[in-house]
Amino acid sequence: MTEEIFGPVATFQTFEGEEKAMALAAHPTYGLAAGLFTRDVSRAxxxxxxxxxxxxxxxxxxxxxxxxxxTGGWKASGLGGEAYLANRRSKSVLIDL
Structure with missing residues (x-):
């Protein structure tokens, strides 16, 4: 959960509660992409x-x-970087139903 890995690679982590999930997902340096798998799309x-x-x-x-x-990441990922983030912050959310 602390390394930026280019794959195809999948990591799985168990957790109890949304706050623990968000703490596991929060990385101080990287923010290229994330994936959520759930039956509750509203929660996702x-x-x-x-x-x-x-x-x-x-x-x-x-x-x-x-x-x-x-496309592009947040923080130091992809097209991210602090100068880029100071001017624009975008996010794409893609869902399979």
Whole structure:
């Protein structure tokens, strides 16, 4: 949970409660992408707002073929960086229902 890994790689972590999940997901340096898997899409949307990541996938993981979506990470990931974040902060949320 503390390394930025380019894959395909999947990591799984168990937790009890949303606050613990958010603490595990919070990285001080990186924020390229995140994925949530749940039956409760409403809950996932609330959590996706709190995740500091440039892309959040819900019940899926992987890039979309829609090239109009903004890409780039938050913090020091992707096209992130403090200067970039000072001017623009975008997030794409993609959901499979």
């Amino acid at each position: 949307l609330c959590l996706s707002r709190r995740l500091e990541a440039g892309t959040v996938w819900i019940n899926r993981y992987g890039r979309s073929r829609d090239h109009i979506l903004p």
